Amino acid sequence: MPRRDSPGPESWETLFTGISHLVTPAPGPQRGPAMRELTVVEDAALLVQGGLVAWVGPRRDAPRTPSTRDLGGVAVVPGLVDPHTHAVWAGDRLADFEARLAGVPYEEMLARGGGIRSTVRATAAAPMEELVQLARPRLEALARSGATTVEVKSGYGLDFEAEVRMLRAVRELQSLLSVTLLPTLLIHVPPETGRAAYVQAVCAELIPQVAGEGLAVAVDVFCEREAFTVGETRAILSAARGHDLGVKLHADQFHALGGVELACDLGALSVDHLEASGPAQIVALAASETVATVLPGVTLHLGLPAAPARALIDAGACVAVGTDLNPGSSPLFNAGLALALAVRLNGLTPAEALTAGTVNAAAALGLRDRGALAAGQRADFLALHSPDWRDLVYTLGASPVRDVFVGGERISL
Structure with a gap:
């Protein structure tokens, strides 16, 4: 270790x-x-x-x-800062990987029981000790690659007990590792039924519990067509602010729905992904204090368009780079390699990449x-x-x- x-x-x-x-x-x-x-x-x-x-x-x-x-x-x-990981999960997505390479649509993977919901099922069923055992070598790999501070999200629990268990696993991992871990409560995917009640319970029950136990320093929401709407995201992040937690967003991974604009309006610490961001989002981020975090591992693994980091920097934005370490879209266990990919896929210079992976990544976590x-x-x-x-x-x-x-x-x- x-x-x-x-x-x-x-x-x-x-x-x-x-x-x-x-x-x-x-x-x-x-x-x-x-x-x-x-x-x-x-x-x-x-x-x-x-x-x-x-x-x-x-x-x-x-x-x-x-x-x-x-x-x-x-x-x-300087030591690298990884501002975006999902390092705590159970199960694997190897069947999804092979199916995607064979041309199987993601919706069909979900119908077969795969996709993100397979990770949710496996993670929700795993006791905390197993989650710690599984996540530890992943975080050790990030440390070996030069990451001295790592953000770790929940988000694969869905039910509140599992989400809290993931965050407690991060706290246990911190006691085992010398690098700094920053825990974030991620509201990742909505339930298949009872969506409005779920959002209300997140605001009234889950966030107060997490804040009361000191289990997270921030709340993140996946704002996307298949996840949460802009209105739902605003409600959740407003509740987080009410409990003195930082706020972050996944946004514009597949569609530009207004998540970036919401992040800028709220003064979020960061808005992450941005593969679908266009000129309007670039202008908004350049005029805001919100850090634009790009995740080139997703571009490499899924073949998505690269986030417009070059245009963001040229417009005057603050850009960070993270691994997005996760089982489905970015199995990237190396913070330095994320910077190398940002140079090749997102158009950063070596100097910009170093800045993006150090002080700007720290700023995306509220650290100075x-x-x-x-x-x-x-x-x-x-x-x-x-x-x-x-x-x-x-x-x-x-x-x-x-x-x-x-x-x-x-x-x-």
């Missing part, structure tokens, strides 16, 4: 040297052209105190400290304390195998990440 090599006290201090290039975006969310503006320090050093970055600069100017660690002349970048290597930020960072940071988004099929540090401490992977 990912764990720290040796836990240190709050006063722990180490100067990291042997850094060919330290590359980082500025702290906080970056928009438009600013996403390409990286700070590059050659022959760098990084001072960590109490789990935070205390100083960054050329090695020759480094402060003296009794503890140093030579990283061996490799590139260092990570994603950049600057004084006062969390000392979550990656030492690559290469002296050139661009290998992070260039390499395919092998990990460019050699070491993962959380709070300045290397975690065993």
Whole structure:
């Protein structure tokens, strides 16, 4: 399991040297052209105190400290943030995968008992211990790929008991892993009958319970033709706001129904997918504070059009990238590979991809304390195998990440 090599006290201090290039975006969310503006320090050093970055600069100017660690002349970048995963599920969708490749329509898969509802059935039937056992290696894989903060959604439970069980599984997983997990309550698919009553119960029962137990930091709703309407989504997210939870949306995956506009109107943390977004949605996101999160694993796996990340950045929007790790549409267990795909499928430059996978992904989770290597930020960072940071988004099929540090401490992977 990912764990720290040796836990240190709050006063722990180490100067990291042997850094060919330290590359980082500025702290906080970056928009438009600013996403390409990286700070590059050659022959760098990084001072960590109490789990935070205390100083960054050329090695020759480094402060003296009794503890140093030579990283061996490799590139260092901030730890990645994966702002969108569904890492807790039971069952599999391998039959769906094969059927889709044979040309079977999704509606027919559902009629056969497959599709998302098969995952809902398997997940709802699994005890929490099994969900933890299944999800742990998935999250360990993300950690090995460089993800030091990972959002994990519920959403495959449907019934309230199963949704709560998924979120409790995330809490248990956090106790087992050194990387940070951010739990989100996802209202994913409506029941086949009693839809209005279900939405009302989500607002009056499920959200208050989740907030009261501290099981989630945000609520997400899938706003789509086959899921929830704009009106239903607004009602659910308004209830979430009433319980001091952040709000997020899945929107425009297949159809542009107004979910993006709702996200901007509500000031949502993020709106994710956007494969069906067009000029009106791009303009709305560019004028808002909501982060546009694109998920290139879905484009690769399902063959959907790529979300218009290039146009969003050119219009001045704040764009993030996530894996969307899930069994049906994005079995992608590698945060670095998500960035590499965003370069190839969504038109991002390497610099934009790094920003999208660090400070902007953190902003999509409401976080401002990570994603950049600057004084006062969390000392979550990656030492690559290469002296050139661009290998992070260039390499395919092998990990460019050699070491993962959380709070300045290397975690065993």
